[in-house]
Amino acid sequence: MFILAATGSAVGLGNIWKFPYITGENGGGAFVLVYLVCIALVGIPIMMAEVLLGRRGRQSPINTMRLLVKDENAAKVWQFIGWSGVVAGFLILSYYSVIAGWALAYVLRAARGLFTGITAEASTAAFGELLSDPKQLMIWHTLFMVMTTVVVARGVKSGLEQAVRVLMPALFILLLLLVGYAMNSGGFSQGAAFLFSPDFSKITAGVVLTAMGHAFFTLSLGMGAIMVYGSYLPDDASIAKTSVIIALMDTGVALLAGLAIFPIVFANGLPTGAGPGLIFQTLPIAFGNMPGGTFFGTLFFLLLTFAAWTSAISLIEPVVAWLVENRRVSRPLAASLVGLLTWLLGIVTVMSFSAWAFEFTFINETKSNGMFDIFDILTANIMLPLGGLAMAIFAGWVMKRESTVEEFGGDGFAYKLWRFVLRYITPLGVTVVFLKAFGVFDAGS
Numbered sequence: 001m002f003i004l005a006a007t008g009s010a011v012g013l014g015n016i017w018k019f020p021y022i023t024g025e026n027g028g029g030a031f032v033l034v035y036l037v038c039i040a041l042v043g044i045p046i047m048m049a050e051v052l053l054g055r056r057g058r059q060s061p062i063n064t065m066r067l068l069v070k071d072e073n074a075a076k077v078w079q080f081i082g083w084s085g086v087v088a089g090f091l092i093l094s095y096y097s098v099i100a101g102w103a104l105a106y107v108l109r110a111a112r113g114l115f116t117g118i119t120a121e122a123s124t125a126a127f128g129e130l131l132s133d134p135k136q137l138m139i140w141h142t143l144f145m146v147m148t149t150v151v152v153a154r155g156v157k158s159g160l161e162q163a164v165r166v167l168m169p170a171l172f173i174l175l176l177l178l179v180g181y182a183m184n185s186g187g188f189s190q191g192a193a194f195l196f197s198p199d200f201s202k203i204t205a206g207v208v209l210t211a212m213g214h215a216f217f218t219l220s221l222g223m224g225a226i227m228v229y230g231s232y233l234p235d236d237a238s239i240a241k242t243s244v245i246i247a248l249m250d251t252g253v254a255l256l257a258g259l260a261i262f263p264i265v266f267a268n269g270l271p272t273g274a275g276p277g278l279i280f281q282t283l284p285i286a287f288g289n290m291p292g293g294t295f296f297g298t299l300f301f302l303l304l305t306f307a308a309w310t311s312a313i314s315l316i317e318p319v320v321a322w323l324v325e326n327r328r329v330s331r332p333l334a335a336s337l338v339g340l341l342t343w344l345l346g347i348v349t350v351m352s353f354s355a356w357a358f359e360f361t362f363i364n365e366t367k368s369n370g371m372f373d374i375f376d377i378l379t380a381n382i383m384l385p386l387g388g389l390a391m392a393i394f395a396g397w398v399m400k401r402e403s404t405v406e407e408f409g410g411d412g413f414a415y416k417l418w419r420f421v422l423r424y425i426t427p428l429g430v431t432v433v434f435l436k437a438f439g440v441f442d443a444g445s
Protein backbone atom coordinates (compact mmCIF):
# COMPACT_ATOMS: atom_id res chain seq x y z
CA MET A 1 0.00 0.00 0.00
CA PHE A 2 2.86 2.37 0.78
CA ILE A 3 4.49 1.63 -2.56
CA LEU A 4 1.20 2.19 -4.37
CA ALA A 5 0.44 5.44 -2.57
CA ALA A 6 3.96 6.80 -2.91
CA THR A 7 4.17 5.81 -6.57
CA GLY A 8 0.83 7.49 -7.13
CA SER A 9 2.26 10.61 -5.57
CA ALA A 10 5.58 10.51 -7.39
CA VAL A 11 4.39 9.62 -10.89
CA GLY A 12 2.44 12.51 -12.27
CA LEU A 13 2.71 15.59 -14.45
CA GLY A 14 6.31 15.92 -13.31
CA ASN A 15 7.30 12.85 -15.27
CA ILE A 16 5.23 13.22 -18.40
CA TRP A 17 4.66 16.95 -18.77
CA LYS A 18 7.49 18.68 -16.91
CA PHE A 19 10.48 16.40 -17.46
CA PRO A 20 10.31 16.54 -21.29
CA TYR A 21 9.73 20.28 -21.44
CA ILE A 22 12.50 21.28 -19.05
CA THR A 23 14.84 18.80 -20.73
CA GLY A 24 14.05 20.56 -24.00
CA GLU A 25 14.60 23.99 -22.51
CA ASN A 26 17.87 23.02 -20.85
CA GLY A 27 19.62 21.46 -23.80
CA GLY A 28 18.91 17.73 -23.53
CA GLY A 29 21.47 15.05 -22.65
CA ALA A 30 23.62 16.96 -20.21
CA PHE A 31 20.53 18.03 -18.28
CA VAL A 32 19.27 14.42 -18.20
CA LEU A 33 22.61 13.23 -16.89
CA VAL A 34 22.71 15.82 -14.10
CA TYR A 35 19.10 14.96 -13.24
CA LEU A 36 19.97 11.25 -12.95
CA VAL A 37 22.95 12.03 -10.72
CA CYS A 38 20.67 14.18 -8.53
CA ILE A 39 18.12 11.35 -8.25
CA ALA A 40 20.87 8.99 -7.06
CA LEU A 41 22.84 11.23 -4.72
CA VAL A 42 20.18 13.62 -3.47
CA GLY A 43 16.72 12.21 -4.27
CA ILE A 44 17.02 8.63 -3.05
CA PRO A 45 18.86 9.42 0.22
CA ILE A 46 16.36 12.17 1.05
CA MET A 47 13.44 9.96 0.15
CA MET A 48 14.74 7.40 2.63
CA ALA A 49 15.15 10.13 5.26
CA GLU A 50 11.67 11.50 4.65
CA VAL A 51 10.05 8.05 4.88
CA LEU A 52 12.03 7.39 8.04
CA LEU A 53 10.90 10.62 9.69
CA GLY A 54 7.30 9.91 8.75
CA ARG A 55 7.33 6.38 10.08
CA ARG A 56 8.92 7.45 13.34
CA GLY A 57 6.43 10.29 13.89
CA ARG A 58 3.31 8.61 12.52
CA GLN A 59 1.34 11.87 12.30
CA SER A 60 0.95 14.81 9.95
CA PRO A 61 4.34 16.33 9.05
CA ILE A 62 3.87 19.33 11.35
CA ASN A 63 3.13 17.15 14.36
CA THR A 64 5.68 14.54 13.36
CA MET A 65 8.41 17.18 13.40
CA ARG A 66 7.15 18.53 16.72
CA LEU A 67 7.31 15.04 18.22
CA LEU A 68 10.74 14.23 16.79
CA VAL A 69 12.17 17.55 17.96
CA LYS A 70 11.03 16.64 21.46
CA ASP A 71 12.23 13.02 21.32
CA GLU A 72 15.63 13.98 20.01
CA ASN A 73 16.06 17.07 22.20
CA ALA A 74 16.51 19.18 19.08
CA ALA A 75 16.02 22.91 18.65
CA LYS A 76 12.49 24.07 17.90
CA VAL A 77 13.50 25.65 14.59
CA TRP A 78 13.46 22.20 12.96
CA GLN A 79 9.69 22.36 13.12
CA PHE A 80 9.84 24.71 10.16
CA ILE A 81 10.21 21.59 7.99
CA GLY A 82 6.54 20.85 8.60
CA TRP A 83 5.40 24.41 8.09
CA SER A 84 7.32 25.20 4.93
CA GLY A 85 5.98 21.96 3.51
CA VAL A 86 2.44 23.15 3.98
CA VAL A 87 3.17 26.39 2.13
CA ALA A 88 5.06 24.62 -0.67
CA GLY A 89 2.29 22.06 -1.16
CA PHE A 90 -0.32 24.80 -1.38
CA LEU A 91 1.69 26.80 -3.93
CA ILE A 92 2.51 23.74 -6.05
CA LEU A 93 -1.06 22.48 -6.14
CA SER A 94 -2.34 25.89 -7.22
CA TYR A 95 -0.52 25.62 -10.55
CA TYR A 96 -0.44 21.83 -10.76
CA SER A 97 -4.22 21.86 -10.93
CA VAL A 98 -4.21 24.26 -13.87
CA ILE A 99 -1.87 22.00 -15.84
CA ALA A 100 -3.91 18.93 -14.88
CA GLY A 101 -6.81 20.92 -16.33
CA TRP A 102 -5.00 20.98 -19.68
CA ALA A 103 -4.87 17.18 -19.54
CA LEU A 104 -8.61 17.11 -18.84
CA ALA A 105 -9.26 19.44 -21.76
CA TYR A 106 -7.24 17.10 -23.96
CA VAL A 107 -9.32 14.08 -22.91
CA LEU A 108 -12.29 15.79 -24.50
CA ARG A 109 -10.35 16.94 -27.56
CA ALA A 110 -9.02 13.43 -28.15
CA ALA A 111 -12.43 11.84 -27.68
CA ARG A 112 -13.99 14.23 -30.21
CA GLY A 113 -11.50 13.00 -32.79
CA LEU A 114 -9.85 16.40 -33.10
CA PHE A 115 -6.37 14.87 -33.41
CA THR A 116 -7.14 12.87 -36.53
CA GLY A 117 -4.57 13.71 -39.19
CA ILE A 118 -3.47 16.83 -37.29
CA THR A 119 -0.36 18.65 -38.51
CA ALA A 120 2.33 20.15 -36.31
CA GLU A 121 1.14 23.70 -37.07
CA ALA A 122 -2.49 22.90 -36.31
CA SER A 123 -1.54 21.17 -33.09
CA THR A 124 0.56 24.11 -31.91
CA ALA A 125 -2.21 26.53 -32.80
CA ALA A 126 -4.85 24.46 -31.01
CA PHE A 127 -2.81 24.46 -27.83
CA GLY A 128 -2.29 28.21 -28.13
CA GLU A 129 -6.04 28.71 -28.30
CA LEU A 130 -6.58 26.80 -25.07
CA LEU A 131 -3.83 28.72 -23.30
CA SER A 132 -5.18 32.12 -24.28
CA ASP A 133 -8.72 31.34 -23.16
CA PRO A 134 -8.98 31.87 -19.39
CA LYS A 135 -12.62 30.77 -19.36
CA GLN A 136 -11.81 27.31 -20.62
CA LEU A 137 -8.77 27.03 -18.37
CA MET A 138 -10.91 27.98 -15.38
CA ILE A 139 -13.51 25.32 -16.14
CA TRP A 140 -10.92 22.54 -16.23
CA HIS A 141 -8.95 23.88 -13.26
CA THR A 142 -12.19 24.01 -11.26
CA LEU A 143 -13.16 20.48 -12.23
CA PHE A 144 -9.75 19.14 -11.24
CA MET A 145 -9.76 20.93 -7.88
CA VAL A 146 -13.23 19.58 -7.14
CA MET A 147 -12.08 16.04 -7.97
CA THR A 148 -9.09 16.41 -5.67
CA THR A 149 -11.00 18.01 -2.83
CA VAL A 150 -13.74 15.36 -2.90
CA VAL A 151 -11.27 12.50 -2.51
CA VAL A 152 -9.36 14.22 0.27
CA ALA A 153 -12.60 15.23 2.01
CA ARG A 154 -13.88 11.67 2.07
CA GLY A 155 -10.51 10.31 3.09
CA VAL A 156 -11.14 7.24 0.97
CA LYS A 157 -7.79 6.69 -0.53
CA SER A 158 -7.82 2.91 -0.54
CA GLY A 159 -9.93 2.83 -3.69
CA LEU A 160 -7.44 5.07 -5.44
CA GLU A 161 -4.50 3.01 -4.28
CA GLN A 162 -6.12 -0.06 -5.75
CA ALA A 163 -6.65 1.87 -8.96
CA VAL A 164 -2.97 2.82 -9.03
CA ARG A 165 -2.20 -0.90 -9.24
CA VAL A 166 -4.02 -1.15 -12.57
CA LEU A 167 -3.87 2.31 -14.07
CA MET A 168 -0.15 3.03 -13.62
CA PRO A 169 0.87 -0.09 -15.58
CA ALA A 170 -1.70 0.93 -18.20
CA LEU A 171 -0.09 4.36 -18.48
CA PHE A 172 3.29 2.67 -18.75
CA ILE A 173 2.05 0.46 -21.60
CA LEU A 174 0.60 3.45 -23.46
CA LEU A 175 3.95 5.20 -23.13
CA LEU A 176 5.59 2.11 -24.64
CA LEU A 177 3.08 2.32 -27.49
CA LEU A 178 4.03 5.95 -28.05
CA VAL A 179 7.73 5.08 -27.99
CA GLY A 180 6.92 2.42 -30.61
CA TYR A 181 5.26 5.09 -32.74
CA ALA A 182 8.22 7.39 -32.17
CA MET A 183 10.61 4.70 -33.41
CA ASN A 184 8.93 4.83 -36.78
CA SER A 185 8.45 8.58 -36.89
CA GLY A 186 11.75 9.28 -38.62
CA GLY A 187 13.13 11.29 -35.72
CA PHE A 188 14.01 8.52 -33.30
CA SER A 189 17.78 8.56 -33.58
CA GLN A 190 17.83 12.36 -33.28
CA GLY A 191 15.42 12.26 -30.34
CA ALA A 192 17.39 9.57 -28.53
CA ALA A 193 20.67 11.39 -29.19
CA PHE A 194 19.16 14.61 -27.85
CA LEU A 195 18.22 12.83 -24.61
CA PHE A 196 21.27 10.68 -24.10
CA SER A 197 24.34 12.26 -25.63
CA PRO A 198 25.37 15.01 -23.26
CA ASP A 199 26.80 18.25 -24.55
CA PHE A 200 28.64 19.45 -21.47
CA SER A 201 28.92 23.00 -22.74
CA LYS A 202 25.18 23.26 -22.01
CA ILE A 203 25.71 22.83 -18.26
CA THR A 204 25.36 26.08 -16.36
CA ALA A 205 24.58 26.69 -12.70
CA GLY A 206 20.97 27.39 -13.66
CA VAL A 207 20.70 24.08 -15.53
CA VAL A 208 22.05 22.18 -12.51
CA LEU A 209 19.64 23.96 -10.15
CA THR A 210 16.71 23.09 -12.41
CA ALA A 211 17.80 19.44 -12.62
CA MET A 212 18.21 19.21 -8.86
CA GLY A 213 14.89 20.94 -8.23
CA HIS A 214 13.23 18.51 -10.58
CA ALA A 215 14.67 15.53 -8.70
CA PHE A 216 12.76 16.81 -5.64
CA PHE A 217 9.62 17.63 -7.58
CA THR A 218 9.35 14.36 -9.44
CA LEU A 219 9.92 12.23 -6.33
CA SER A 220 7.49 14.41 -4.27
CA LEU A 221 10.25 15.22 -1.79
CA GLY A 222 10.95 18.06 0.57
CA MET A 223 7.44 19.07 1.65
CA GLY A 224 6.11 16.20 3.75
CA ALA A 225 4.02 14.31 1.18
CA ILE A 226 6.27 11.27 1.39
CA MET A 227 6.43 11.77 5.17
CA VAL A 228 2.66 11.35 5.37
CA TYR A 229 2.86 8.13 3.37
CA GLY A 230 5.85 6.99 5.42
CA SER A 231 3.60 7.09 8.44
CA TYR A 232 1.58 4.23 6.87
CA LEU A 233 4.62 2.05 6.30
CA PRO A 234 4.61 -1.08 8.49
CA ASP A 235 7.50 -1.43 10.91
CA ASP A 236 8.98 -4.44 9.21
CA ALA A 237 9.05 -3.00 5.68
CA SER A 238 12.43 -1.96 4.29
CA ILE A 239 12.75 1.78 3.87
CA ALA A 240 15.73 1.43 1.58
CA LYS A 241 14.22 -1.11 -0.79
CA THR A 242 10.88 0.61 -1.16
CA SER A 243 12.49 4.01 -1.76
CA VAL A 244 14.76 2.65 -4.47
CA ILE A 245 11.86 0.86 -6.18
CA ILE A 246 9.77 4.04 -6.24
CA ALA A 247 12.64 6.16 -7.55
CA LEU A 248 13.41 3.65 -10.31
CA MET A 249 9.79 3.44 -11.45
CA ASP A 250 9.47 7.20 -11.42
CA THR A 251 12.64 7.71 -13.43
CA GLY A 252 11.63 4.99 -15.88
CA VAL A 253 8.35 6.74 -16.63
CA ALA A 254 10.10 10.07 -17.21
CA LEU A 255 12.69 8.60 -19.58
CA LEU A 256 9.97 6.81 -21.55
CA ALA A 257 8.04 10.06 -21.85
CA GLY A 258 11.17 11.74 -23.19
CA LEU A 259 11.73 8.94 -25.68
CA ALA A 260 8.14 9.23 -26.86
CA ILE A 261 8.22 12.98 -27.32
CA PHE A 262 11.56 14.09 -28.71
CA PRO A 263 11.45 11.94 -31.86
CA ILE A 264 8.13 13.62 -32.72
CA VAL A 265 9.71 17.00 -32.03
CA PHE A 266 12.54 16.33 -34.48
CA ALA A 267 10.46 14.53 -37.10
CA ASN A 268 8.17 17.57 -37.31
CA GLY A 269 10.78 20.28 -37.04
CA LEU A 270 9.32 21.60 -33.78
CA PRO A 271 11.46 23.60 -31.33
CA THR A 272 12.88 21.56 -28.42
CA GLY A 273 12.47 24.57 -26.16
CA ALA A 274 8.73 24.94 -26.79
CA GLY A 275 8.09 25.23 -23.04
CA PRO A 276 5.17 23.98 -20.94
CA GLY A 277 3.06 23.17 -23.99
CA LEU A 278 5.54 20.65 -25.40
CA ILE A 279 3.61 17.41 -24.81
CA PHE A 280 0.29 19.00 -25.72
CA GLN A 281 1.70 20.12 -29.05
CA THR A 282 3.53 16.89 -29.91
CA LEU A 283 1.46 13.95 -28.65
CA PRO A 284 -1.69 14.83 -30.65
CA ILE A 285 0.44 14.48 -33.80
CA ALA A 286 1.35 10.93 -32.77
CA PHE A 287 -2.22 9.98 -31.83
CA GLY A 288 -3.63 11.70 -34.90
CA ASN A 289 -1.48 9.60 -37.21
CA MET A 290 -1.67 6.14 -35.66
CA PRO A 291 -4.42 3.54 -36.06
CA GLY A 292 -6.88 3.72 -33.15
CA GLY A 293 -5.46 7.13 -32.26
CA THR A 294 -8.76 8.53 -31.02
CA PHE A 295 -9.12 5.66 -28.57
CA PHE A 296 -5.49 5.64 -27.44
CA GLY A 297 -5.33 9.41 -27.23
CA THR A 298 -8.42 9.60 -25.04
CA LEU A 299 -7.14 6.80 -22.84
CA PHE A 300 -3.70 8.41 -22.55
CA PHE A 301 -4.99 11.80 -21.38
CA LEU A 302 -7.41 10.07 -19.01
CA LEU A 303 -4.55 8.14 -17.46
CA LEU A 304 -2.42 11.28 -17.30
CA THR A 305 -5.25 13.02 -15.46
CA PHE A 306 -5.46 10.07 -13.08
CA ALA A 307 -1.71 10.23 -12.43
CA ALA A 308 -2.00 13.96 -11.75
CA TRP A 309 -4.93 13.32 -9.43
CA THR A 310 -3.05 10.88 -7.17
CA SER A 311 -0.18 13.39 -7.02
CA ALA A 312 -2.47 16.31 -6.22
CA ILE A 313 -3.98 14.42 -3.30
CA SER A 314 -0.53 14.04 -1.76
CA LEU A 315 0.04 17.78 -2.12
CA ILE A 316 -2.82 18.76 0.19
CA GLU A 317 -2.89 15.76 2.47
CA PRO A 318 -0.20 17.12 4.87
CA VAL A 319 -2.12 20.30 5.68
CA VAL A 320 -5.51 18.61 5.81
CA ALA A 321 -4.14 15.92 8.13
CA TRP A 322 -2.74 18.61 10.38
CA LEU A 323 -6.00 20.59 10.48
CA VAL A 324 -7.92 17.46 11.36
CA GLU A 325 -5.45 16.46 14.11
CA ASN A 326 -5.08 19.81 15.79
CA ARG A 327 -7.86 22.16 15.01
CA ARG A 328 -10.49 19.46 15.43
CA VAL A 329 -12.04 20.44 12.13
CA SER A 330 -13.89 17.74 10.28
CA ARG A 331 -12.05 16.29 7.30
CA PRO A 332 -14.60 17.54 4.74
CA LEU A 333 -14.42 21.06 6.13
CA ALA A 334 -10.61 21.07 6.19
CA ALA A 335 -10.38 19.72 2.65
CA SER A 336 -12.95 22.20 1.32
CA LEU A 337 -11.22 25.12 2.95
CA VAL A 338 -7.78 24.25 1.63
CA GLY A 339 -9.24 23.28 -1.75
CA LEU A 340 -11.01 26.62 -2.05
CA LEU A 341 -7.90 28.63 -1.21
CA THR A 342 -5.81 26.62 -3.66
CA TRP A 343 -8.43 27.06 -6.37
CA LEU A 344 -8.40 30.83 -5.81
CA LEU A 345 -4.63 31.05 -6.05
CA GLY A 346 -4.80 28.92 -9.21
CA ILE A 347 -6.48 31.83 -10.97
CA VAL A 348 -3.13 33.61 -10.94
CA THR A 349 -1.62 30.75 -12.96
CA VAL A 350 -4.59 30.68 -15.33
CA MET A 351 -4.05 34.35 -16.12
CA SER A 352 -0.27 34.06 -16.34
CA PHE A 353 -0.56 32.48 -19.79
CA SER A 354 -2.47 35.39 -21.25
CA ALA A 355 -3.53 38.73 -19.74
CA TRP A 356 -1.09 38.67 -16.81
CA ALA A 357 1.91 37.26 -18.67
CA PHE A 358 5.23 39.04 -18.23
CA GLU A 359 8.84 38.28 -18.99
CA PHE A 360 11.64 38.13 -16.49
CA THR A 361 15.11 36.68 -16.25
CA PHE A 362 16.11 34.08 -13.70
CA ILE A 363 19.74 32.92 -13.67
CA ASN A 364 20.38 33.95 -17.28
CA GLU A 365 17.22 32.38 -18.55
CA THR A 366 14.26 34.30 -19.94
CA LYS A 367 10.92 33.17 -18.60
CA SER A 368 7.74 34.37 -20.23
CA ASN A 369 4.83 33.02 -18.21
CA GLY A 370 5.01 35.41 -15.28
CA MET A 371 3.62 34.11 -12.02
CA PHE A 372 3.41 30.51 -13.23
CA ASP A 373 7.19 30.45 -13.70
CA ILE A 374 7.72 32.25 -10.41
CA PHE A 375 5.62 29.69 -8.48
CA ASP A 376 7.47 26.89 -10.22
CA ILE A 377 10.94 28.27 -9.52
CA LEU A 378 10.11 29.26 -5.95
CA THR A 379 8.75 25.82 -5.06
CA ALA A 380 10.68 23.26 -7.14
CA ASN A 381 14.02 25.04 -7.26
CA ILE A 382 14.07 26.71 -3.86
CA MET A 383 11.55 25.52 -1.26
CA LEU A 384 11.71 21.77 -1.93
CA PRO A 385 15.54 21.60 -1.96
CA LEU A 386 15.65 23.67 1.25
CA GLY A 387 13.06 21.43 2.90
CA GLY A 388 14.94 18.35 1.73
CA LEU A 389 18.27 19.73 2.91
CA ALA A 390 16.77 20.32 6.34
CA MET A 391 15.40 16.77 6.43
CA ALA A 392 18.82 15.38 5.46
CA ILE A 393 20.58 17.34 8.19
CA PHE A 394 17.91 16.48 10.73
CA ALA A 395 17.99 12.73 9.99
CA GLY A 396 21.75 12.64 9.42
CA TRP A 397 23.12 14.92 12.12
CA VAL A 398 20.44 15.91 14.63
CA MET A 399 18.75 12.59 15.30
CA LYS A 400 20.60 10.08 17.46
CA ARG A 401 22.27 7.37 15.44
CA GLU A 402 20.41 4.69 17.44
CA SER A 403 17.05 6.22 16.52
CA THR A 404 17.80 6.03 12.85
CA VAL A 405 19.31 2.54 13.09
CA GLU A 406 16.20 1.35 14.88
CA GLU A 407 13.89 2.86 12.28
CA PHE A 408 16.04 1.75 9.34
CA GLY A 409 16.06 -1.82 10.68
CA GLY A 410 19.71 -2.50 11.41
CA ASP A 411 23.06 -0.92 10.67
CA GLY A 412 24.34 -3.11 7.88
CA PHE A 413 25.99 -1.96 4.67
CA ALA A 414 22.87 -0.28 3.25
CA TYR A 415 22.48 1.78 6.41
CA LYS A 416 26.12 2.84 6.48
CA LEU A 417 26.10 3.81 2.83
CA TRP A 418 22.86 5.78 3.24
CA ARG A 419 24.08 7.55 6.36
CA PHE A 420 27.36 8.52 4.77
CA VAL A 421 25.74 9.92 1.63
CA LEU A 422 23.00 11.66 3.63
CA ARG A 423 25.45 13.30 6.05
CA TYR A 424 28.11 14.41 3.61
CA ILE A 425 27.32 14.15 -0.08
CA THR A 426 23.67 15.21 -0.13
CA PRO A 427 23.89 18.37 2.01
CA LEU A 428 27.13 19.45 0.38
CA GLY A 429 25.68 18.86 -3.07
CA VAL A 430 22.52 20.86 -2.42
CA THR A 431 24.45 23.70 -0.80
CA VAL A 432 27.02 23.97 -3.57
CA VAL A 433 24.32 23.98 -6.25
CA PHE A 434 22.50 26.77 -4.40
CA LEU A 435 25.57 28.92 -3.84
CA LYS A 436 26.72 28.47 -7.40
CA ALA A 437 23.30 29.19 -8.89
CA PHE A 438 22.81 32.32 -6.86
CA GLY A 439 26.24 33.55 -7.82
CA VAL A 440 27.84 33.48 -4.39
CA PHE A 441 31.06 31.95 -5.71
CA ASP A 442 31.58 34.52 -8.41
CA ALA A 443 30.26 37.55 -6.58
CA GLY A 444 31.55 40.72 -8.09
CA SER A 445 32.18 39.27 -11.53
Ligand code: TRP
Binds near residue numbers: 217
Ligand atom coordinates in the same frame (compact mmCIF):
# COMPACT_ATOMS: atom_id res chain seq x y z
N1 TRP B 1 5.81 14.22 -7.92
C1 TRP B 1 4.60 14.68 -8.56
C2 TRP B 1 4.85 14.73 -10.05
O1 TRP B 1 5.92 14.43 -10.50
C3 TRP B 1 4.17 16.01 -8.03
C4 TRP B 1 4.04 16.02 -6.54
C5 TRP B 1 3.14 15.35 -5.79
C6 TRP B 1 4.88 16.70 -5.64
N2 TRP B 1 3.37 15.57 -4.47
C7 TRP B 1 4.45 16.40 -4.33
C8 TRP B 1 5.99 17.51 -5.82
C9 TRP B 1 5.11 16.89 -3.24
C10 TRP B 1 6.62 18.02 -4.71
C11 TRP B 1 6.22 17.72 -3.44
O2 TRP B 1 3.96 15.05 -10.79
